[in-house]
Amino acid sequence: MAVVHLYSPFFPFFTTTTLVGSTTHLVFPKRNSSLHNRSFSSISSSSFRLLNGSRFSFNSIDASLKEEVKIHSLKGKKKKAGRSWSDLISLNNWVVGDYYRLVGAVNEFEPHIFRLNDEQLTAKTLEFRLRLRNGETLSDIQAEAFAVVREAARRKLGMRHFDVQIIGGAVLHDGCIAEMKTGEGKTLVSTLSAYLNALAGNGVHVVTVNDYLAQRDAEWMGCVHRFLGLSVGLIQSGMKSEDRRSNYSCDITYTNNSELGFDYLRDNLARNKEQLVMRWPKPFHFAIVDEVDSVLIDEGRNPLLISGEATKDSARYPVAAKVAELLVLDVHYNVELKDNSVNLTEDGVILAEMVLETNDLWDENNPWARFVMNALKAKEFYRRDVQYIVRDGKALIVNELTGRVEERRRWSEGIHQAVEAKEGLEIQPDSVVVAQITYQSLFKLYPKLSGMTGTAKTEEKEFLKMFHIPVIEIPTNLPNIRLDLPIQAFATARGKWEYVCEEVLFMFRLGRPVLVGTTSVENSEHLSDLLKKYHISHNVLNARPKYAANEAKIIAQAGRKYAITISTNMAGRGTDIILGGNPKMLAIEVIEANLLSLLSKESINVDVNGEVVSQKALSKVKIGPSSLGLLAKAALVAKHVNKHRGNAWDYSKAKSVIAEAIEMSQTLKMEDLEMLTNNSKMHNLVPSIALAFLLILKDCETHCWNEGIEVKNLGGLHVIGTSLHESRRIDNQLRGRAGRQGDPGSTRFMVSLQDEMFQKFNFDTEWAVKLISRITNDEDLPIEGNSIVNQLLGLQINAEKFFFGMRKSLVEFDEVLEVQRKHVYELRQLILTGDTESCGEHIFQYMQAVVDEIVFRNVDPAKHPRKWNMRVILDEFIGVAGKIVDDYFARITEETLLDSLDQVSADYIQIDSSPPNLPVPSNAFRGIHSKLSTQKRWLGICNDDTFKKGKYQGTANILRKYLGDLLISSYLEVVHDSGYDDPYIQEIENAVIVKSLDFYWKDHLVNMNRLNSAVNVRSFGHRNPLEEYKIDGCRFFISMLSATRRMTIETLLHYWTSPAESDDLFS
Secondary structure: OOOOOOOOOEEEEOOOOOOOOOOOOOOOOOHHHHHHHHHHHHHOOOOOOOOOOOEEOHEEEEEHHHHHHHHHHHHHHHHHHHHHHHHHOOHHHHHHHHHHHHHHHHHHHHHHOOOOOHHHHHHHHHHHHHHHHHOOOHHHHHHHHHHHHHHHHHHHHHHOHHHHHHHHHHHHOOOOOEEEOOOOOOOHHHHHHHHHHOOOOOOOOEOOOOOHHHHHHHOHHHHHHHHHHOEEEEHHHHHHHHHHHHHHHEEEEEEEEEHHHHHHHHOOOOOHHHHHHOOOOOOOOOOOEHHHHHHHHHHHOOOEEEOOOOOOOOHHHHHHHHHHOOOOOOOOOOEEOOOOOOEEHHHHHHHHHHHHHOOOOOOOOOOOOHHHHHHHHHHHHOEEEOOOEEOOOOOEEEEOOOOOOEOOOOOOOOOHHHHHHOOOOOOOOHHHHHHHHHHHHHHOOOOEEEEEEEEHHHHHHHHHHHHHEEEEEOOOOOOOOOOOOEEEEOHHHHHHHHHHHHHHHHHHHHHHOOOEOOOHHHHHHHHHHHHHOOOOOOOEEOOOOOOOHHHHHHHHOOOOOOEEEEEEHHOOOOOOOOOOOOOHHHHHHHHHHHHHHHEEEOOHHHHHHHHOOOOOOOOOOOOOHHHHHHHHHHHHHHHHHHHHHHHEEEEHHHHHHHHHHHHHHOOOOOHHHHHHHHOOOOOOOOHHHHHHHHHHHHHHHHHHHHHHHHHHHHHEEEEEEEOOOHHHHHHHHOOOOOOOHHHOOEEEEEEEOOHHHHHOOOOOOHHHHHHHHHHHHOOOOEEOOOOHHHHHHHHHHHHHHHHHHHHHHHHHHHHHHHHHHHHHHHHHHHHHHHOOHHHHHHHHHHHHHHHHHHHHHOOOOOOHHHOOHHHHHHHHHHHHHHHHHHHHOOOOHHHHHHHHHHOOOOOOOEEEEEEEOOOOOOOOOOHHHHHHHHHHHHHHHHHHOOOOOOOOHHHHHHHHHHHHOOOOHHHHHHHHOOOOOHHHHHHHHHHHHHHHHHHHHHHOOOHHHHOOOOOOOHHHOOOOOHHHHHHHHHHHHHHHHHHHHHHHHHHHHHHHHHHHHHHHOOO
């Protein structure tokens, strides 16, 4: 049986009919365009005609609306009651219950800590560090340390950690992910575990998703840590190396994920230890990752890359773009939306070759295939105002998950150049990868890792499987009373957008604030155009500069009465929407509205400073007489300053002055500000603004509190989702904007079968279209019900599984490169930070390895030495050693070497002896360190399992040792004869090793990326691509190390024998 609900565009009301075979709700509006133009009062007194001809009054409609809310509330209560038994046996609840023992211990410490004065409280940090040095562990001091942080936060921030926040801090300390709902104070929770782990003195990283949040948290939460005697650092984009180094050396460092990753990569491109900024040799100790699901999962598909300029093929991209315009979809090429792949048909290849006047698109000497394929991808998959925007002649990427512009990021493999060609922009040069790492590999470098988010439980299995981090769901401090209304499904996008507008209009007339979430810049602006036709005042928040510049102001007003906000996922993370408005932001707006025009005559640059935030429908803040008086005084001072200076400030300078005043108001008491403003001997503009701000802030707090109560009585914030995302987590993030901290709120998702997700994954939605057609002839009508919703959510889960498979594959493939990267970077840091002896030992190991490779290629231990390729061995050895062995090998022939080896007993040889009748290496191995080095090399040769076994293996080992000794002693002799001191010699050796390693590592990354792109084809031959990638990757890596060693030795020998010819070696 199915229940069909009939629906008005403004008020839900119901009659029933039945359908066989499914439970479906049909929402059927009576459309009347004249209703949209009526005033709210006229609609309130109107009545509506039902299908059966009867009339329905406003009161009965209102009763039906209340009935629907009541039904959903009862369902929610039943659901909660139904979960009680599962809650009882839930592992999560048992884990959380165990943490309450720690909460009890913290609460027991609280009265004692409360009685301490500020100096005594700060001294606790030194006490804890002494206890740790005396053998206590972090677990021993955890409860008391948490109590200290709780008290410090109460004194400095006016916020006391709730018991559930203590649990959250403990979960973070234990290296787990704490799932805390929106508004539960994740930022405050991080102070507990950050402080505790910083006591060890190894550095703690608090990682956020952008610069704004990192700066906010460093300033906001940092005052707690500074009060307790810890140093707090902040990493921001554009910061100089010296500042980065000092900030990383702090006890607690706030940064964002991309800055952290790029600093790690840049440190592993440094040419000397003075260029390093992180805490080497152990830069990673403990990290708290805010929005951990966004960083490790959503961003997991995008590796961090540092690129260098490669081939100059820029002229090919515009030509390929023109060719792509000629090619027709499904005729000349086919596309796969799911994985963004393009395949040329036979007709497409013929046409492209004819237009380009080439016989083969894949010709190595005239390669066009890559450019044509990239042009087609840019044409089909990279849409303006969806994947990117164009600003100042540049194509800037829009992060589809956060909705933000990423100015420093570029697509690799020529995609970005193809997009620039499509848009007719200046083509930037091709790039080659110099260093790369994924966020998964980066954060695996931490011995201890934890994270916070509001939406991780749906991905718990992935976190456990990929990162071995459990997810613990932290209870809310107050019960969540948000109402999640059923999803409405539409056959067409047109019908969906009409109903979104009608629901916004309905809520607007009630006075409830509304947040509408869209998936792209394009959709947000389309909805904005529709709402303008309804004459609804609203604000738009997306990646365009004119909107993004006012993000803080828009979010501050999104919870006010009558506020309508259309946003991409920019409003999904990091900031809370407070019902009634954010008083601090409102106070800043009042100050700026009254003083900016006096301080600056410059017109506002919309693209830089943003459009004026719409306040048309919002209530005005009532400013008290005292506040008005101080504001007028600040205005007079501003006029005086401008008159005295002779010319006004520019807009940005005026804003910075106001920002300075607001910062002063937070640090000085009101009495001090009054003293400064009354001091006629000094320039008192900033104190005057600060004093006015403090009083206006109190007025705004009163206004926001009263308006917040009104909004709560109306039902709180209403969130509308206009599409299902590719992950349930993103939808839950949008839902989480409503109902924070026990506030009322509601959410509604409206989806169309024409939405991009369904098209992208080629999901079969024909069944839903047929079901709608059975119910009604109007394809723009929505349906809601378990059968429809469950199947749509099932499609969403399939999309999640697909992307999980992609991430899993990326991690598995990256694990191969991760091992290689770790080896190269550890070697690099050892060279840069090691002493002279360790660097010299590396040179000796390289020389012996080069000799061994020559011997391995030309010797078979199972055969007599007379059958070895002795002539090739001599030629290759002389080719490597060059001039330094000319004196030794002038009289050595193949026969001489063979006769000498015949006389040697492999069973016994002295460490410092040589085969008879051969030149003896110079006496360079004097001293205990040199003899020990020689002994280690000989033991390594004898225990080498990689060398073939055979009757004459001992003789081959003697040959390896002799040639190695000869090369090393000759090198030491020529270095000694150069007359340079040890620091200079070490500098040259370090530089050569690092440069050789970087040169071949860069080529290796290119080869591995090409292998990664091509290896999947081998699955057609019934071979496992991953196993093939591991085998070939290992082979590539061994070849790279071999080439690095040989180039290092040849370069060093050439440098010391001909230093004048090597002056430009490191330019």
